[in-house]
Amino acid sequence: MPTGTIEHANLTVTNPERSAELFKQLLGWEERWRGQSALGGDTVHIGEPGNGAHYVALYTNADVRADKDRRYAKGQPLNHIGLLVDDLTAAERVVAAAGLTPFGHDDYDPGRRFYFFDWDGIEFEIVSYAGEAS
Numbered sequence: 106m107p108t109g110t111i112e113h114a115n116l117t118v119t120n121p122e123r124s125a126e127l128f129k130q131l132l133g134w135e136e137r138w139r140g141q142s143a144l145g146g147d148t149v150h151i152g153e154p155g156n157g158a159h160y161v162a163l164y165t166n167a168d169v170r171a172d173k174d175r176r177y178a179k180g181q182p183l184n185h186i187g188l189l190v191d192d193l194t195a196a197e198r199v200v201a202a203a204g205l206t207p208f209g210h211d212d213y214d215p216g217r218r219f220y221f222f223d224w225d226g227i228e229f230e231i232v233s234y235a236g237e238a239s
Contacts, residue, residue, distance in 0.1 A: 113150070113160045114186060118225045119170055121149040121163035127223070128161060130199045131231075132188060142166075185220065185228035193217050193233035200231070207231075 118124045121139075128134045128151045137157035138150040145166055152160025190196040197207050200221050209220040216234040223229065 111159065113152070113162055115148075115162040115164055116186075116225075116227060117164050117169055118223070118227070119165060119172070120224065121147065121165050124163045124223065124225075125149045125151045127199070127203050127205075130203070131196055132190065134160075183227065185230050187230040187232055190231055190233050191235050193219070193231065193235070196231050196233070 116124070125136060129136075133154065134151050135154050135157070136149060137152050137160055138148075140148060142148045142164055146169070147165055149163045150157070150160050151163065152158075197219060200207050205221045205223060207219045207221050209218070211218050216232055218230055218232040220228060220230050
């Protein structure tokens with residue numbers, strides 16, 4: 106039986122540069138590639154420093170950019186994306202500084218978490234297992 110891991114997620118966003126900057130500030134990620142998508146439009150890949158084996162592709166095109174109020178119901182087509190951080194408090198400061206609203210704070214075994222929606226209505230869960238104080 107093969108084994109594996111998630112290599113990347115591809116998200117459609119209105120402003121890839123803005124979204125990429127959030128991931129840089131929130132996760133310490135770096136840009137690994139940018140260019141034209143094979144389907145037309147533009148893509149920015151942002152991921153872990155070094156080999157960038159795990160990353161998020163941020164895609165846009167003229168139709169997406171023209172529809173700045175685009176919103177999807179939670180779970181349609183995506184429920185949320187979970188991101189692991191080593192400092193939940195610092196991560197929440199980054200989210201708030203970006204003008205986004207953290208919610209759903211919870212302490213649970215074995216960690217802590219909160220959620221936020223980005224500018225395009227994509228929900229993210231930020232989780233830490235670092236055992237920092239509440």
